[in-house]
Amino acid sequence: MMYHIVYQSTAVEPFNSEPMQAMLEHSRRKNRRIGITGLLLYSNGNILQILEGEEPIVHELYKLIQHDVRHTNVITLADGPISQRMFSDWSMGFQDIADQDFKHILSCVEARQLPPTSRVEVDEPLLNLIKSFVEDEQPRL
Known part of the structure; x- marks a missing residue:
């Protein structure tokens, strides 16, 4: 059975392209080694990430x-x-997205949230919505 965690956070300092690229390269190498897949969306210091694996x-x-x-x-x-x-x-996967798109995705995730004591998976239609923002933009892998 696969498992996922979806989280949001705020960068202490906004990432510019060089630190972001270095972090992505490191994460991708590590994730391949440990069997993690996922997606990171970034928008002006705001982060939404999906992690999948065992x-x-x-x-x-x-x-x-x-x-x-x-x-x-x-x-x-x-x-x-x-x-x-x-x-x-x-x-x-990584995509730097527009603020309005980030807010839209976050509002969709929050609308489907359960109370913290009963968190479960985000449903497939919502994951497809999140994925569509990236697919439309040709994600940097």
């Missing part, structure tokens, strides 16, 4: 992410089992 590995990686000093206000939006990977082709 449950213990996803949780271990997320604990590291939660303590990463490059961002703050890490909020878990979804945490639960999934029937299949939605981002299987991307060790870490």
Whole structure:
């Protein structure tokens, strides 16, 4: 059974292209090695990330992410089992998106959120919506 975690956070300092590229390259190498796939959306310091993989590995990686000093206000939006990977082709897909698109995606995720004590997977239609913003923009893999 696959597992995913979806979270949002705020960069301590907005990323410019060089630090972002270095972070993505490091993450992609590590993710390929440990079997994680996913997507990172970025918009003016705002981050939304989806991590997919085996449950213990996803949780271990997320604990590291939660303590990463490059961002703050890490909020878990979804945490639960999934029937299949939605981002299987991307060790870490990435897209810098417009503020309005980021706000739209976040409002859709929040509208489907359950109380924190019963978080489960984000449903497939919502993941397809998130993926469509990236596919339309030709994501940098």
